[in-house]
Amino acid sequence: MIQNTYSISDLAREFDITTRALRFYEEKGLLRPEREGQKRLFSPADRVRLELILRGKRIGLTLEESRGIIDMYERGQDNAEQLNSLLGKIDERRQSLRAQLQDIQAMLSELDDVQARCQHALKNIEEEATA
Amino acid sequence: MIQNTYSISDLAREFDITTRALRFYEEKGLLRPEREGQKRLFSPADRVRLELILRGKRIGLTLEESRGIIDMYERGQDNAEQLNSLLGKIDERRQSLRAQLQDIQAMLSELDDVQARCQHALKNIEEEATA
DNA sequence: CCCAAAGTTGACGTTAACGTAAACGGTAGG
DNA sequence: CCTACCGTTTACGTTAACGTCAACTTTGGG
Numbered sequence: 001m002i003q004n005t006y007s008i009s010d011l012a013r014e015f016d017i018t019t020r021a022l023r024f025y026e027e028k029g030l031l032r033p034e035r036e037g038q039k040r041l042f043s044p045a046d047r048v049r050l051e052l053i054l055r056g057k058r059i060g061l062t063l064e065e066s067r068g069i070i071d072m073y074e075r076g077q078d079n080a081e082q083l084n085s086l087l088g089k090i091d092e093r094r095q096s097l098r099a100q101l102q103d104i105q106a107m108l109s110e111l112d113d114v115q116a117r118c119q120h121a122l123k124n125i126e127e128e129a130t131a
Numbered sequence: 132m133i134q135n136t137y138s139i140s141d142l143a144r145e146f147d148i149t150t151r152a153l154r155f156y157e158e159k160g161l162l163r164p165e166r167e168g169q170k171r172l173f174s175p176a177d178r179v180r181l182e183l184i185l186r187g188k189r190i191g192l193t194l195e196e197s198r199g200i201i202d203m204y205e206r207g208q209d210n211a212e213q214l215n216s217l218l219g220k221i222d223e224r225r226q227s228l229r230a231q232l233q234d235i236q237a238m239l240s241e242l243d244d245v246q247a248r249c250q251h252a253l254k255n256i257e258e259e260a261t262a
Numbered sequence: 263c264c265c266a267a268a269g270t271t272g273a274c275g276t277t278a279a280c281g282t283a284a285a286c287g288g289t290a291g292g
Numbered sequence: 293c294c295t296a297c298c299g300t301t302t303a304c305g306t307t308a309a310c311g312t313c314a315a316c317t318t319t320g321g322g
Contacts, residue, residue: 009298019299024280038287038300052241059234060191062278069238072245077252084253090246097235097242103190104228104235107200110183111228114203115221121208122215140268150269155310169270169317193308263322270317281306288299 005041008033015054025053030067059100069093136172139164146185156184161198190231200224 008019025031026040031049033040042050049070056066072090077083139150156162157171162180164171173181180201187197203221208214 007298018281020282021280023300028279040299055234055237057279058191059231059238060189064278069241072242077249078256080253080256083249083256087246087249090242090249094239094242097239100190100235101232103186104231106186107190108225108228110200111203111221111225115218118208118214118218118221122211122218125209125211125214138268149311151312152310154270159309171269188309195308265321266319267321268317268319270315272314272316274311274313276309276311278308279306281304283304284302286300289297291296292294 004044005034006043006047008040008042011042011047011050015050017054022050025050025063028063028067030063030070059097135175136165137174137178139171139173142173142178142181146181148185153181156181156194159194159198161194161201190228 006014008022011017011022012019022031022040022042026033030053031042031046033042033046035041052070052073053063053066056063056069061069068089072086075082075086077086137145139153142148142153143150153162153171153173157164161184162173162177164173164177166172183201183204184194184197187194187200192200199220203217206213206217208217
């Protein structure tokens with residue numbers, strides 16, 4: 001098995017973040033690179049986690065919330081109670097994401113509105129210029 | 132004309148935020164209540180701005196970004212250059228919101244995935260129980 | 263008149279998510 | 293051996309967005 005790994009600066013470059021951020025994510029338990037001596041070796045699994053973290057950030061999640069989602073992914077499911085609790089959390093998060101979708105669509109339609117008014121105003125200016 | 136206004140605690144109650152937050156938004160120039168003596172009188176326009184601010188927060192905008200959107204709304208458009216610049220900003224914001232939509236949809240479909248795996252695991256547990 | 267409720271202005275405290283700088287180790291090239 | 297570069301830890305600094313007093317003023321009721 002080929003142990004594909006990434007150095008800290010590999011990931012920093014690829015995702016355009018600082019090495020400081022990566023170390024910070026490790027500190028917070030969001031990434032778990034192995035060590036080769038002192039040096040961190042990030043696994044493909046870490047890479048996936050990082051993608052989730054960054055996507056989370058883009059939609060306004062805190063690191064804690066992203067950690068919650070990551071935990072959903074990785075929890076070793078053997079116990080029915082845990083699984084049901086997890087399904088509950090998934091549902092909550094789904095609700096909240098749907099609410100965000102609504103908010104974003106509302107914003108978009110307001111932008112449509114402002115844009116239309118802008119274009120109308122521009123048209124008026126041009127007509128006055130030709131008058 | 133009926134000058135419909137709101138006290139600071141009216142708005143605080145209605146939107147479930149603190150009065151401190153409202154004063155803070157004023158400090159930052161996002162709200163512009165008039166004064167009756169010392170007391171703030173918020174207008175319906177302030178109420179709308181507040182809705183925009185809170186929606187912005189829900190989708191992860193900073194107050195500065197929300198202020199940008201509010202400014203789009205209120206800028207007195209008389210100059211063609213300004214209008215065109217504004218149309219540009221609207222487009223940028225639209226791009227970014229669309230990107231967020233993508234991110235959210237990706238998250239949702241990952242949640243679908245995790246959920247399916249959960250339910251599968253649960254089914255296995257139940258089958259083992261009956262076996 | 264007195265009190266409680268609602269309001270005001272400072273001013274300092276807090277949390278998240280890093281930035282930044284200092285001081286050091288390992289290693290590959292010239 | 294020296295330098296460059298990549299990496300490490302430790303620790304203090306920073307910004308946004310409020311929270312949390314403290315110390316008033318104002319106002320409507322009893």
